[in-house]
Amino acid sequence: MDVKVRIAPSPTGNLHIGTARTALFNWLFARHHGGQFIVRIEDTDLERSKKEYETNIIDGLKWLGLDWDNEQLYRQTERLDIYRKYLQQLLDDGKAFWREYTAEEQDEMKREGRPARDRVIVLKDDGDPERAVAFDDIIRGTVSVQAKHIGQVVLAKDLDTPLYNFAVVIDDLDMAITHVIRGEDHISNTAKQLLIYNALKAMPPKFAHLPLILGVDRSKMSKRHGATNIADYQTDYLPDALVNFMAQLGYTYEPEIMNRQEMARQFDLERVHKSGAVFDQAKLNWMNAQYIKRMKPAAFKALIGKPELPDAAVPLMTERLERLGDVAQFVYLWKESEYESEILFWKDNDAAITIRALQACDELAKSGDLTKDALDRISVEQFDGKKGSVYWPLRVALSGERNSAGPLDIANVIGADSVRARIAKAISKLQS
C-alpha cells in the first residue's frame, strides 16, 4: 500500500507551532515510506478564514523545508461540488436528515450571538447506543467510545456549506489518504468521523494521534506561553534547527543533532510518545546554536547580510550566537562603536597606564607585529606581567564592549588601519 498523508491546516490563524510539528511528523512518515505528503487548506469556516493566513501557512511550511507533493493546493472551498454530491447521497439513502429547528432553538442561537438558521444536515445513527465505536490508534492502541457519548454529528449547514467533520472524511476518502496523523485534540472527533465512514460504507484510514506541544504550565501551547506563529521564529532561528527541535517533541533521535533526511530514515510512527511535551525555549536556543556553529562562512555571511566580511569574522560570531537576531552585538566587526571611556580601564588601572598600553599596541600595529607573542612580551616587560593591562584596553578600544571576542581576533578581521584608528580614538577619549 502506498502511503499518502496530509497536513490540513485551517486558514483561521497563522501557522501554529503545533500545526508545524504535525506537518513535520506527516512529512517524516511520508518520506520514510517513499509516500506522498499533501497540503489541504481547510477553509470551510467562511467567516474566519483569511487569505493572509493561508499565505502565512504556506510560507511557513516552505521556510521549514517541508515540501509537499500536490502541485496545486487543495482548498475545501473549491471542492464544494464533491461534498454536495456525498451529502445528497447520504440524504437519499436515509443516512442523514434535515434537522429542523424550533422557534425556541432559533431564539437561543440569537441569544448566544450565533446566526440563526432553520435547519442543518445531521447524520442519522440508529445503531445500538450501547455499542462501542472504536479504532486502533497507531500511537495509543485501541481508543473506544460508546455510541451514546458521541453526540449529534452535524454534517453541514446546508448542501453548500459542509462542516469540518464531514469535509475531512470526504476529503481523506476522496484523496485516498492512508494515514491520518494529527494532534491529540482530535481524538474525540475521530469517533464522529468513524460514524460518517460507516454511513458511507467506506474503509477509514489508519489513525495516529500525536501528543500535544505544551506550555510551561503543561496546558496546550498558546500565545500566552510565547510565540506560536512560526513566522515569529524566522528572525532568530534556522529552519533546520527548529525542525530538529520540533522533531524531538514526542520522539527520540540518537544522536540529537540530526538532519531531516536521516530522521525520515529512522522515523517510526509506533515509537511516537503518548504524553505531551513542554516546549523548552532554552533547548531550542541550544539546538539553534549548534546549527549556527556548523554553518559555512559564506552561508552565514549571506544570512546576516554581510557578504563583504572576511571569513575570519564568522567563527567569532557563530561560536557565541544562540539567536540570529543577536548578531547586532558584533557590530564592532564592521563598524566602530561608541562607548564610555571608563570601560577602557582594566581593574583599577588609571588613565596613564592605560594610555601607555594602548600606545605600545599602536606601535606594534604600526610595525605589523600585533601578535600574541608581542603582546605577552610587552605585558612582561612593561606591566609587571599583567596581561590584562594590555589585552583589556586593546580589546575594549577595538570592540567598544566589556565583553567581546579577543583583541587579536578582532584586529585580524578589521585590519591594521582600523586598529590604529580605533586605538587613536581610545587614547584621545582618555586624554580629553
Added chain:
RNA sequence: GGCCUCGUCGUCUAGCCCGGUCAGGACACAUGGUUCUCAGCCAUGGAACACGGGUUCGAAUCCCGUCGAGGCUACCA
C-alpha cells in the same frame, strides 16, 4: 459535570512490550579548568520511576486501585 487520553530528573527523554542496570543521555543549573572579558570547549556535581496495594526470590517494568495532569464537550477547525 460527562467522555477520552496521559503520568521516569526543573525540561526533552532511554529503559517498560520480553521483571534482575549504581535508573542512562541531552538541555538547564552549580562548581572547577582553559582565559584580558564574554562565549566556546573540557571536567565534576546535585537532580526522577506520582501514590498505595497485589503477583514475584526480585517491580520503573506485570495486575488492581487512588491521586494528579491534559484534551474534547460548536450550526470552529
